[in-house]
Amino acid sequence: MKLDVLVVGAGFAGCVVAERLASSGKSVLVIDRREHIAGNAFDKQDAAGVLVHQYGPHIFHTNAPHIVEYLSRFTDWRPYEHRVLSSTDGKLYPMPINRTTINSLYGLSLDEAGIAAFLKSVREKRDRIENSEDLVLSSIGRDLCDRFFRNYTRKQWGLELSQLSATVAGRIPVRTNDDDRYFTDTFQKMPAEGYTSMFQNMLNHPNITLELGTSFQQVASRMQAAEIYYSGQIDEFYNFRFGLLPYRSLRFEHEHLPGTKYFQQVGTVNYPNDHDFTRITEFKHLTGQKHAGTSIVREYPQSQGDPYYPIPTPENQARYEQYKQLAAADKHVHFIGRLAEYRYYNMDQVVAAALNLMKNSLR
Template identity: 35%
Template sequence: MKKYNYIIVGSGIFGAIFAYEANKIGKKCLVIDKRSHIGGNIYCEDIEGINVHKYGAHIFHTSNKKVWDYINSFAEFNRYTNSPIAIYKDELYNMPFNMNTFNRLWGVRTPSEAKAKIAEQILESNIMKPQNLEEQAIKLVGKDIYEKLIKGYTEKQWGTKATELPAFIIKRLPVRFTYDNNYFNDKYQGIPIGGYTKIIEKMLKGIEVRLNTDFFKSRKEFENLTEKIVFTGMIDEFYNYKFGTLEYRSLRFENEILNQENYQGNAVINYTEYEVPYTRIIEHKHFEYGTQPKTVITKEYPARWNKGDEPYYPINNERNNIIYSKYKNLSNKETDVIFGGRLAEYKYYDMHNVIEQALKCTEKELQK
């Protein structure tokens, strides 16, 4: 008889939910993580009494009541509403593109004036069949919005000129003809009071957890200890890159503790001009309406990804999608391994998507 029913590789939200649900019905679980902390990318670190989002801003939002009720059973959420600001050459614009943005750009005041301005710029561009991201964006929102608020940010994010990026990356650009700065359309939104780490701590309470533990260094040993593996890491690494390496974009973070109460007046400010090397500055205390005497800011720099770097954004182009489909076909044949989460599925997921997938997965697996 095996020591564990499940060994879960990764203590992020997918792995933690699986472990919690399995443990609830008496299954013996071991959670391992190569990092020195639980929580994956939603981990928050207490710095100067502020919950600092160590791997980029995480703002919870969903329209799925089941997901919202589930996550609220582990934490109380505040009323935080994501209303980022974009800075282009010292000009401030509201995001997402809405009437406040258009008023700042063109001085227009009514939706019909804004629509006419965008339509006029689209017509002037004379782009019928967009050949790249730049043309696609201009065809959707016109030249002004593209040049000030999309071009530089996108080129930094992807590390490539917009004219060399495929058009399909931008299928649509949300444009709102209301004076509403709420970034998300979802019904439910907020930040857990006390940070995300507390949620994962509650999920993993009473479950054996081993940190600083690399699955691949003791793979055979772990496989011999358990009936099944739940794998939330990179699927190509699981198969020893036999079909090739899946590509990502990475991020680099620079944290600063500032001896002032309020640095920028907003949690998220995007820098959209190419000449500014970071894409945004996060001021973490604003997520929880903090009144601490100091503040912590994070500059977020997009980075080229190399094997061994932290993978953030999958590059879902044709080459990578073909490689992933080969790994996916292999994974479908596994009887003792369950794959889940953004790295195992090579897909950019928001938190609510991961919770949804994890709940579906546990329901299917644990009802057997």
């Protein structure tokens, strides 16, 4: 069987690519090895009727108007600004670290200038920033690092801060004001009917055929596609020729609490120093849903399981570069997305990359 385009993966990357190609007149087959669309952003009602994110919280935020304009074709939005608290010594503090965090933790009453001076006094000077530990210690000093970052990193990544690229810690800002929003992007909203509904609308095109529970290997033997857009693991595509690209996985423990209006004050609470899990998310904060009970999820990082986070170390990046060279020679195969590019993308970054790829491909 011949077709114009095969898209592997029905998450953000694959669905954007499929929609754009289908709208240009091409026939597109979208496959996914899972039994559902939307990738890790998949959401559904649990047994109690609460809308939950099956693979942990997905909070949409961006500063790019063209991404909002594009996705707004497929969904309405509800306002939501994500807030996170972090537990240390049995108390909860705003995360990212801000003026409230420092004043509450140390019993101070500093203004913004005072917080800036405090941080300057505790920072550990580094001539070169070579890893996440260098970045954190040079930004907030050792005590704050140990309370909020060091053990969380051990749990989340199975590595020390000193073993991780500075890009990991660089994702989390430090503030001298009282802004307790986790993100400061100009656009912070959630799909009004959920992510899965948005993806269904994206794939609702006469030129798109969808096959779920189907792997690339199953399709490759029976179909010939002029173009392939691949959003799976790039090392798997090349049969692990240069070895395995490691990923960090997660185990999700979902729980419904009947008769509990809210379990916690904010959408997510981090537990850097206690418990085997890293955080608890309560979905009613995210969705605005009204329900007599509430549903939460605990996240337990692990080394085995579905791939979620590329592990950013120099060794892993060097191995990826070998696969990238192979990919550059495959002119009819295009690699897009977090797994295919071995990159820690945010959702809006995946959409931007996919739209940019389509802009160049459809000229």
